[in-house]
Amino acid sequence: xxxxxxxxxxxxxxxxxxxxxxxxxxxxxxxxxxxxxxxxxxxxxxxxxxxxxxxxxxxxxxxxxxxxxxxxxxxxxxxxxxxxxxxxxxxxxxxxxxxxxxxxxxxxxxxxxxxxxxxxxxxxxxxxxxxxxxxxxxxxxxxxxxxxxxxxxxxxxxxxxxxxxxxxxxxxxxxxxxxxxxxxxxxxxxxxxxxxxxxxxxxxxxxxxxxxxxxxxxxxxxxxxxxxxxxxxxxxxxxxxxxxxxxxxxxxxxxxxxxxxxxxxxxxxxxxxxxxxxxxxxxxxxxxxxxxxxxxxxxxxxxxxxxxxxxxxxxxxxxxxxxxxxxxxxxxxxxxxxxxxxxxxxxxxxxxxxxxxxxxxxxxxxxxxxxxxxxxxxxxxxxxxxxxxxxxxxxxxxxxxxxxxxxxxxxxxxxxxxxxxxxxxxxxxxxxxxxxxxxxxxxxxxxxx
Amino acid sequence: xxxxxxxxxxxxxxxxxxxxxxxxxxxxxxxxxxxxxxxxxxxxxxxxxxxxxxxxxxxxxxxxxxxxxxxxxxxxxxxxxxxxxxxxxxxxxxxxxxxxxxxxxxxxxxxxxxxxxxxxxxxxxxxxxxxxxxxxxxxxxxxxxxxxxxxxxxxxxxxxxxxxxxxxxxxxxxxxxxxxxxxxxxxxxxxxxxxxxxxxxxxxxxxxxxxxxxxxxxxxxxxxxxxxxxxxxxxxxxxxxxxxxxxxxxxxxxxxxxxxxxxxxxxxxxxxxxxxxxxxxxxxxxxxxxxxxxxxxxxxxxxxxxxxxxxxxxxxxxxxxxxxxxxxxxxxxxxxxxxxxxxxxxxxxxxxxxxxxxxxxxxxxxxxxxxxxxxxxxxxxxxxxxxxxxxxxxxxxxxxxxxxxx
Numbered sequence: 001x002x003x004x005x006x007x008x009x010x011x012x013x014x015x016x017x018x019x020x021x022x023x024x025x026x027x028x029x030x031x032x033x034x035x036x037x038x039x040x041x042x043x044x045x046x047x048x049x050x051x052x053x054x055x056x057x058x059x060x061x062x063x064x065x066x067x068x069x070x071x072x073x074x075x076x077x078x079x080x081x082x083x084x085x086x087x088x089x090x091x092x093x094x095x096x097x098x099x100x101x102x103x104x105x106x107x108x109x110x111x112x113x114x115x116x117x118x119x120x121x122x123x124x125x126x127x128x129x130x131x132x133x134x135x136x137x138x139x140x141x142x143x144x145x146x147x148x149x150x151x152x153x154x155x156x157x158x159x160x161x162x163x164x165x166x167x168x169x170x171x172x173x174x175x176x177x178x179x180x181x182x183x184x185x186x187x188x189x190x191x192x193x194x195x196x197x198x199x200x201x202x203x204x205x206x207x208x209x210x211x212x213x214x215x216x217x218x219x220x221x222x223x224x225x226x227x228x229x230x231x232x233x234x235x236x237x238x239x240x241x242x243x244x245x246x247x248x249x250x251x252x253x254x255x256x257x258x259x260x261x262x263x264x265x266x267x268x269x270x271x272x273x274x275x276x277x278x279x280x281x282x283x284x285x286x287x288x289x290x291x292x293x294x295x296x297x298x299x300x301x302x303x304x305x306x307x308x309x310x311x312x313x314x315x316x317x318x319x320x321x322x323x324x325x326x327x328x329x330x331x332x333x334x335x336x337x338x339x340x341x342x343x344x345x346x347x348x349x350x351x352x353x354x355x356x357x358x359x360x361x362x363x364x365x366x367x368x369x370x371x372x373x374x375x376x377x378x379x380x381x382x383x384x385x386x387x388x389x390x391x392x393x394x395x396x397x398x399x400x401x402x403x404x405x406x407x408x409x410x411x412x413x414x415x416x417x418x419x420x421x422x423x424x425x426x427x428x429x430x431x432x433x434x435x436x437x438x439x440x441x442x443x444x445x446x447x448x449x
Numbered sequence: 450x451x452x453x454x455x456x457x458x459x460x461x462x463x464x465x466x467x468x469x470x471x472x473x474x475x476x477x478x479x480x481x482x483x484x485x486x487x488x489x490x491x492x493x494x495x496x497x498x499x500x501x502x503x504x505x506x507x508x509x510x511x512x513x514x515x516x517x518x519x520x521x522x523x524x525x526x527x528x529x530x531x532x533x534x535x536x537x538x539x540x541x542x543x544x545x546x547x548x549x550x551x552x553x554x555x556x557x558x559x560x561x562x563x564x565x566x567x568x569x570x571x572x573x574x575x576x577x578x579x580x581x582x583x584x585x586x587x588x589x590x591x592x593x594x595x596x597x598x599x600x601x602x603x604x605x606x607x608x609x610x611x612x613x614x615x616x617x618x619x620x621x622x623x624x625x626x627x628x629x630x631x632x633x634x635x636x637x638x639x640x641x642x643x644x645x646x647x648x649x650x651x652x653x654x655x656x657x658x659x660x661x662x663x664x665x666x667x668x669x670x671x672x673x674x675x676x677x678x679x680x681x682x683x684x685x686x687x688x689x690x691x692x693x694x695x696x697x698x699x700x701x702x703x704x705x706x707x708x709x710x711x712x713x714x715x716x717x718x719x720x721x722x723x724x725x726x727x728x729x730x731x732x733x734x735x736x737x738x739x740x741x742x743x744x745x746x747x748x749x750x751x752x753x754x755x756x757x758x759x760x761x762x763x764x765x766x767x768x769x770x771x772x773x774x775x776x777x778x779x780x781x782x783x784x785x786x787x788x789x790x791x792x793x794x795x796x797x798x799x800x801x802x803x804x805x806x807x808x809x810x811x812x813x814x815x816x817x818x819x820x821x822x823x824x825x826x827x828x829x830x831x832x833x834x835x836x837x838x839x840x841x842x843x844x845x846x847x848x849x850x851x852x853x854x855x
Contacts, residue, residue: 025523025525025532025828025838025839025841026525026530026532027527027530029530074530101628102684104684109684109685387835388833388834388835389835390577390578390579390580390581390834390835390836391578391579391580391581391834391836392580392624402624421528436528436529436530436531437528437529438529439526439529439531439577441531441575441576441577441579441580442575444624444626444630444632445624445626446626447626447627447628447630447682448625448626448627448628448681448682448684448685449628449682449683449684
């Protein structure tokens with residue numbers, strides 16, 4: 001009997017030692033060398049949470065700075081205020097439009113405005129009294145306009161002030177985005193600017209807007225303006241992160257319609273076009289048409305005839321009227337207008353500028369000892385291979401890819417989560433912090449009817 | 450949307466059965482001593498453990514046992530610190546075995562019915578692996594008619610033919626959102642069956658020492674009538690057609706080697722090892738029979754299992770009265786390589802302790818009880834999904850068995 005008692009004791013001891021070995025699997029959070037108590041984000045529409053071609057509540061709630069701020073609360077971050085629009089509003093876009101939703105039109109999924117007009121009261125109702133705002137993202141802002149005093153002043157006249165800024169600043173006549181940001185004395189800041197310094201040009205096919213030059217004083221040139229922003233924000237010793245800008249071809253706005261989208265189904269069609277364009281074919285500006293995919297005919301002032309055939313690598317913008325392409329003879333019998341096309345020459349200018357901007361941003365980050373967020377590399381990866389978000393693959397494909405909203409330029413909720421996580425990773429690395437990443441599992445892409 | 454069914458862990462034994470169906474929930478007495486018994490036949494459950502030893506049973510008997518599995522766990526994401534819980538419904542593996550041989554016959558014949566694998570894993574809504582696996586419910590039952598032959602007083606051989614029938618239901622979220630923000634979901638429902646062999650060799654070296662060897666063949670579980678059903682927004686329903694599916698799941702071949710040492714009438718020591726060859730279990734292809742789902746006619750699950758092994762030790766005390774005590778433990782080397790752990794089967798290398806007791810009410814009637822505990826802790830980053838974090842599971846398996854000798 002003794003041996004059985006011994007036996008029982010040994011078992012009990014073993015059981016107890018097993019039961020007590022439960023571990024806590026969570027990683028200890030840490031702010032590292034940074035102070036996140038007052039976080040201010042300065043940027044453009046991407047920072048504002050603009051999506052589906054409008055500023056609206058649901059988009060603002062998943063703006064990447066708001067997502068970052070929620071995570072920062074675990075490491076001493078404070079309240080993060082945004083200039084929210086009404087939750088029930090259809091939102092407003094830069095041309096007074098309502099936000100886009102996906103609808104079925106003639107059996108095809110098509111983005112359409114959710115209402116005939118955007119909610120223009122957003123522009124006329126100041127929310128400045130609810131500020132100041134940690135999210136200083138202003139749709140349409142450039143590096144050069146971020147330092148511009150009176151950027152919200154209607155007295156400057158239409159086109160010379162930004163109504164998205166007017167609604168959120170206490171001093172429309174005198175404040176700049178930068179001065180409103182600096183007045184909050186951030187302990188930590190992010191800067192994600194520069195996209196519009198090429199996008200204004202790129203999104204109009206080079207026909208409207210200009211590319212911001214590198215040289216020139218603050219408010220005119222990219223370098224001096226960017227220096228002014230970062231110098232001002234770091235004046236009190238604040239730490240922060242600077243994000244670079246992505247190549248335009250990562251956005252589906254520029255890549256969804258193929259250059260050779262002129263699909264001919266009958267030899268008769270090809271013959272007719274070959275006859276009509278015989279001269280240009282001889283001149284080498286148009287290839288012989290054949291059944292199948294052919295390059296669109298586009299306007300190009302750089303050739304004597306004023307139009308030519310599109311070449312691989314050139315881009316058709318998503319703003320091109322789809323019905324004109326399908327039934328209006330656009331791209332075949334009628335050249336597609338310049339404002340819908342980025343030619344190789346225009347793309348060259350955009351790429352040079354993008355590369356220069358990114359070099360500048362990187363060197364400022366290095367000189368000032370700030371975190372550098374490689375948004376360009378990240379979106380290139382999303383485009384080239386897609387990224388895994390907890391068991392689903394996110395790509396840049398329009399509508400179905402998940403990263404980009406229905407305007408093809410701004411991000412979806414899950415796209416914003418992935419962007420916020422790129423910021424957090426860079427911040428963690430630079431400041432020896434562990435700010436947990438945002439869990440993308442609950443965030444979606446485009447909603448389907 | 451391409452890899453819609455990566456989480457389709459078709460008929461995969463859950464953590465509790467992580468080493469395949471060799472965990473031996475097929476006998477309450479074995480459970481109590483570290484799931485050993487290869488060279489230590491005690492009742493008709495020996496037909497599963499080692500058909501070669503069955504002919505050495507002193508009596509004929511019928512044995513019944515059930516072993517409910519209580520399992521709870523968490524997944525803690527290493528990147529987000531978000532903890533997802535899995536609170537799993539109880540599953541009740543059972544066994545029913547009867548073996549008969551005429552008095553003085555060298556043969557014993559019998560039938561063993563048991564649940565070789567089965568589990569239910571239910572992650573809380575919105576958990577981090579929702580697009581991999583949300584819920585998996587798995588039931589199976591094997592029927593194994595067996596014959597065992599005592600060649601002489603030292604050597605026995607046995608062979609069982611295994612027919613296994615399984616039913617699995619898997620649910621996961623589909624990353625396509627309705628207008629109200631809800632994600633779509635998918636349900637796969639399949640029945641499958643397959644045949645295999647269970648062979649054994651038993652050798653009593655001396656009165657105190659016995660050796661044994663078993664081999665269970667690989668089993669290809671083929672689905673018959675499987676269905677895939679999708680709940681997605683109407684405008685994309687054409688991309689997610691409901692339809693029949695089929696798949697084949699290769700279950701491993703298993704080799705076991707064991708010894709039993711009985712220094713006295715009261716004490717028994719068992720030591721044994723198993724190898725399970727999961728090498729066929731690399732990429733599981735789920736075929737859509739009618740139309741592509743999100744553009745693909747099949748979905749490939751990258752599993753890349755390797756050989757796993759288990760070392761087991763058990764000790765038993767038979768009192769001169771009517772009770773018996775036992776205890777044991779086994780160490781399992783998971784066949785799941787680093788980089789391939791999924792929320793459906795968060796298996797890990799582990800040490801599982803167990804204890805057990807029996808009471809002989811009469812010479813013919815005995816009641817067995819045992820408890821097996823499993824503690825699983827594994828940190829991994831899945832190379833396919835990128836999901837990185839720590840799985841923590843506690844599983845308790847109380848078992849109760851009844852044996853009637855005749």
